[in-house]
Amino acid sequence: MGAGKTTVGQALAERLGWRFVDLDDVVEEQEGRAIEEIFRVRGEASFRQAEKQALLAVLARPDVRCLVLAVGGGAFVQPENAAALQQAGLCVVFLDASPDELRRRCAEQGGRPRPLLGDEHRFRQLYEQRRASYMKADLRVETTGLNAGDTAAAILHNLKIEGA
DSSP states (O other), X not given: OOSOHHHHHHHHHHHHTOEEEEHHHHHHHHHTSOHHHHHHHHOHHHHHHHHHHHHHHHHTSTTGGGEEEEOOTTTTTSHHHHHHHXXXXXXXXXXXXXXXXXXXXXXXXXXXXXXXXXSHHHHHHHHHHHHHHHTTSSEEEEOTXXXXXXXXXXXXXXXXXXXX
């Protein structure tokens, strides 16, 4: 939460001339309800199942190699999802920042409610629980102090994609 998956993903897709897909949007479209409502009414386990189905649907798209996909903070932690991304041969990028920075960004962003934001202790605990999984990504980019454009440029530089 607060890493910039959506804004950086959009900036990266624009530079590459690719489509951008936010997995949360796909889940909401498939389920016909907002994520916070899925959490409230059906619980996190039901949301994770819907998220997995949405991911598999996106990965089956013929244009999957030409899109930037933002997956939620908990999606990559699920072993089946990480395996599906790896099997699809996609490059997974971890947008890293300190828990303090991530909470600050969440507070500034407003917008979409974040069911797992909770209190500060819970947020830090969640970050630490997920960090080991995040570190398995193909690329880690430290985003503290970077805007979306700078972060997208850092990703392209690290992937050795010139002129995008």
